[in-house]
Amino acid sequence: MSWLDIFRSREKPKPATAELAKDRLQIILAHERVGRGREDFLPKLQQELIAVVARYVAVDPDKVSVNLERGSGMSTLAIGIELPSPGNAGRNAA
Amino acid sequence: MSWLDIFRSREKPKPATAELAKDRLQIILAHERVGRGREDFLPKLQQELIAVVARYVAVDPDKVSVNLERGSGMSTLAIGIELPSPGNAGRNAA
Numbered sequence: 323m324s325w326l327d328i329f330r331s332r333e334k335p336k337p338a339t340a341e342l343a344k345d346r347l348q349i350i351l352a353h354e355r356v357g358r359g360r361e362d363f364l365p366k367l368q369q370e371l372i373a374v375v376a377r378y379v380a381v382d383p384d385k386v387s388v389n390l391e392r393g394s395g396m397s398t399l400a401i402g403i404e405l406p407s408p409g410n411a412g413r414n415a416a
Numbered sequence: 417m418s419w420l421d422i423f424r425s426r427e428k429p430k431p432a433t434a435e436l437a438k439d440r441l442q443i444i445l446a447h448e449r450v451g452r453g454r455e456d457f458l459p460k461l462q463q464e465l466i467a468v469v470a471r472y473v474a475v476d477p478d479k480v481s482v483n484l485e486r487g488s489g490m491s492t493l494a495i496g497i498e499l500p501s502p503g504n505a506g507r508n509a510a
Contacts, residue, residue: 345448347447348445350442350444352442354439354440363472367469371465374461
């Protein structure tokens with residue numbers, strides 16, 4: 323799956339100083355619709371997906387960004403979640 | 417978010433004949449870990465995310481593909497779901 327390379331190429335972004343020790347989670351949903359017979363359900367999924375993630379990690383609602391784009395044949399929902407640092411461990415940002 | 421262009425460029429894939437009228441949903445989670453202090457929780461999310469989606473659309477377990485890749489600083493979980501056609505509506509694959 324070559325599109326995963328996109329994420330890999332973003333593996334070492336240059337974070338702002340304040341974000342240096344932040345983990346990040348990105349969730350992307352892409353719904354390809356062949357016809358027009360199906361409702362676009364991505365917007366409804368949004369809060370539920372975040373709620374599922376929040377069961378595993380602390381999610382600050384202020385640190386969640388959502389981007390929904392609807393096209394004729396495809397809708398994409400991108401959720402970005404900035405995760406708080408896990409305690410004081412793992413601050414080796416190098 | 418330029419990486420969304422990847423999905424857009426895939427908007428009109430050349431499907432196999434048997435898949436001509438299938439909608440598809442792709443879910444990609446990318447977890448960037450700055451340090452090593454956080455557990456990799458993506459594998460645990462997998463079934464729950466599929467269960468959430470299944471509340472909105474019919475999901476055939478045989479039509480779900482999962483690809484998990486773990487790297488030192490990033491894990492990616494890709495879930496591909498082929499959705500059955502919504503009744504007889506919307507079979508205009510053009």
